[in-house]
């Protein structure tokens with residue numbers, strides 16, 4: 001068979017980079033040692049890699065191959081000694097597909113395998129990338145095991161250089177339980193992040209993990225969370241990011257399979273909401289895809305995802321119980337993620353309820369604190385409306401929460417679902433207007449002429465005029481526009497400006513009720529009282545327009561061209577009157 005097509009397939013479609021050849025060689029060496037130790041548990045376990053001299057040599061003290069196995073296993077694509085009689089991957093091995101050795105053709109033109117199994121004579125197999133191979137008598141080997149020699153392809157020599165091999169052997173093999181060396185230098189670390197050493201001093205493990213996260217992920221973790229899913233033979237550590245993460249960004253984790261690095265960028269290991277951690281895990285049971293760069297989506301992976309999500313949730317709730325100050329610090333950075341989660345998860349909603357300070361018109365308070373002080377959780381679902389109403393509501397002693405930030409209105413709506421007799425209530429501009437005190441009948445009668453004239457002045461601007469008594473007395477008028485009315489106004493404007501078809505479509509959304517924004521004059525305000533008793537109609541009109549625009553500005557409302565015209569008219573008119581009088 002001509003292997004060139006197969007090599008092309010592997011390099012362009014299966015493996016992300018030729019660097020995986022080191023992983024595949026290490027993996028075969030480790031598997032061979034595992035196989036030998038099944039028969040002889042005390043057998044040596046070393047992998048020595050040598051560079052230089054124009055080739056790369058990988059020696060292992062593994063089980064080796066007989067001549068018959070060489071013919072059967074090395075000369076046939078897809079043949080593997082690591083599957084059982086039924087064709088299932090055998091649990092103790094890393095390999096299973098019978099194609100890994102071919103990845104060496106990504107960097108080599110020739111692969112030589114010199115091997116001895118037990119007392120059988122040594123054999124040498126030489127395979128070429130064009131598909132032909134020879135099998136012959138091997139050089140005598142003092143030790144049982146295998147040496148794989150790669151003769152580089154032209155242009156691929158750099159993949160076999162010492163520095164590259166050291167880097168790749170460390171990357172893929174540093175956590176292996178078997179000693180790996182390159183030109184005599186050890187590649188294996190003493191302790192993997194998920195391992196514990198009884199002799200390690202208190203705080204020593206945390207310092208070690210912090211250093212690991214900094215080196216591998218580039219950040220000093222806010223905290224570390226141990227992960228353990230026995231069903232998947234999974235152990236690991238989740239590092240909590242110390243900075244906000246974009247919930248939409250790809251979250252990739254480092255996954256080891258039986259302590260050999262599978263990939264640095266495995267997605268889908270955790271639930272989507274867990275974007276605030278990066279993990280390093282080792283698993284014995286999850287299955288890799290043939291490229292070994294992703295995990296096979298199966299029921300076990302689902303189970304792992306759920307269980308790891310549970311560990312993160314458990315960490316969060318425990319933090320709330322044991323160290324609320326740190327939980328607050330965590331929420332400062334990751335509240336968006338936790339809120340996203342709380343939209344569907346009661347435990348997280350409780351956490352937000354207890355620990356996340358909301359903006360309220362009585363200062364920042366958690367919802368639990370708010371309830372304790374004021375009972376009903378009254379909230380305004382839009383930040384603009386909150387800004388408009390907060391101070392007036394406060395002056396009437398109506399405490400209210402700003403539910404206008406991302407997820408907040410959803411969370412507030414869900415809050416009563418937590419039970420414990422929690423009640424919430426929406427506060428709209430209209431409701432606030434209804435809570436302002438009406439005038440005594442006599443006073444009401446006295447202001448009627450003023451009200452009629454004010455209404456006439458503001459009719460062209462589409463505003464309804466009211467007079468009420470409210471705090472603070474220093475505020476002459478309040479502009480109230482709730483979101484429903486604002487929508488209706490937008491639709492009406494759109495309908496007036498649009499062509500027939502579009503305007504009939506918009507018309508079907510507008511309600512027949514004539515909802516207009518309201519300007520509420522404050523009868524407690526001395527200026528308003530004076531204006532109400534003025535006989536001078538022109539001056540009243542100027543004052544009403546001026547107070548109207550001031551109320552708009554206080555309510556952070558945008559000025560339409562008609563509002564700006566009213567502002568000019570009132571300002572210039574009042575100036576003129578003032579100058580005329582002083583003349």
Ligand SMILES: Nc1ncnc2c1ncn2[C@@H]1O[C@H](COP(=O)(O)OP(=O)(O)OP(=O)(O)O)[C@@H](O)[C@H]1O
Nearest residue numbers: 028029032073080081095096097098099100101146
């Ligand atoms: N160093 C080695 N010592 C002993 N046998 C080996 C060695 N390298 C390869 N083999 C044999 O060659 C077979 C094919 O190896 P190859 O790497 O192509 O596939 P695999 O390891 O079985 O599976 P995968 O494609 O998943 O890596 C192995 O199943 C094994 O029997």
